[in-house]
Amino acid sequence: MTIAFSHFVGKTTMVSSSSSPTPISPPTPSVFLTQEELKRIAAFKAVEFVKSGMVLGLGTGSTAKFAVERIGELLQQGKLKNVVGIPTSKVTHEQAMSLGIPLSDLDSHPVIDLAIDGADEVDPHLNLVKGRGGSLLREKMIEGACRKFIVIVDESKLVPYLGGSLLAMPVEIVPFCWKFTTERLQILFEDSGCVAKLRTCEKNDEPFVTDNGNYIVNLYFEKEIGDLNAASDSILRLPGVVEHGMFLNMASIVIVAGELGVTMKEK
Numbered sequence: 001m002t003i004a005f006s007h008f009v010g011k012t013t014m015v016s017s018s019s020s021p022t023p024i025s026p027p028t029p030s031v032f033l034t035q036e037e038l039k040r041i042a043a044f045k046a047v048e049f050v051k052s053g054m055v056l057g058l059g060t061g062s063t064a065k066f067a068v069e070r071i072g073e074l075l076q077q078g079k080l081k082n083v084v085g086i087p088t089s090k091v092t093h094e095q096a097m098s099l100g101i102p103l104s105d106l107d108s109h110p111v112i113d114l115a116i117d118g119a120d121e122v123d124p125h126l127n128l129v130k131g132r133g134g135s136l137l138r139e140k141m142i143e144g145a146c147r148k149f150i151v152i153v154d155e156s157k158l159v160p161y162l163g164g165s166l167l168a169m170p171v172e173i174v175p176f177c178w179k180f181t182t183e184r185l186q187i188l189f190e191d192s193g194c195v196a197k198l199r200t201c202e203k204n205d206e207p208f209v210t211d212n213g214n215y216i217v218n219l220y221f222e223k224e225i226g227d228l229n230a231a232s233d234s235i236l237r238l239p240g241v242v243e244h245g246m247f248l249n250m251a252s253i254v255i256v257a258g259e260l261g262v263t264m265k266e267k
């Protein structure tokens with residue numbers, strides 16, 4: 001049984017095995033699935049779009065890791081051949097290496113056929129918040145260079161507007177005078193009741209350091225941000241900011257796994 005999520009604006013497809021681009025089928029959803037199982041189902045569905053010979057952006061996080069695992073498995077089984085992976089983080093690099101997935105980078109492969117990655121929030125227009133795993137910069141560089149970007153989420157990630165989960169919207173900043181930059185970010189969005197906080201590591205309360213040697217400031221919004229493109233521009237104009245976690249108009253397809261089925265939303 002499948003359901004269509006009224007959340008989305010535009011075309012939503014209810015997924016069945018007949019709509020699969022390849023004969024590889026994920027486990028069939030049923031009730032009482034755990035969040036991990038839902039993530040795995042969305043990931044398997046996305047990997048059905050992978051074809052031999054493709055250059056692939058490999059995402060980061062607990063959902064994307066299932067996609068990387070599946071790609072490794074299909075390579076080992078000989079069902080996929082000659083793919084090259086471009087990892088979006090050191091963690092994914094390690095995982096892909098351990099699975100024997102051939103790896104490269106954007107310098108050697110500036111155009112990527114397909115990227116598959118998770119997201120922290122998905123709004124009805126397929127805009128995303130990403131980077132709660134801290135890999136937003138590499139993710140944005142790699143996913144911005146791909147022909148098709150498939151986002152895989154469980155239904156808990158759907159929000160009516162970005163910032164709507166009341167969880168963090170991350171911004172990567174240089175460590176130099178991070179307090180100054182954090183304050184500037186908070187002031188920028190004071191009309192939206194924004195609170196800006198440096199991300200720290202749970203184990204020692206030290207600043208969280210990204211794969212690029214930078215810090216992350218988490219923005220928490222009390223009210224809707226409003227014009228997302230204007231917000232993006234003003235964040236990026238602040239000296240000290242490297243990148244933010246709003247991925248606007250980048251997703252080609254969002255695959256959502258829910259208790260009652262899988263839906264696929266295309267731009």
Ligand SMILES: O=C(CO)[C@H](O)[C@H](O)COP(=O)(O)O
Nearest residue numbers: 061062063118131133134135
């Ligand atoms: O952007 C990311 C990492 O920087 C992740 O894709 C995002 O945080 C979702 O992660 P998960 O699948 O573990 O919920």
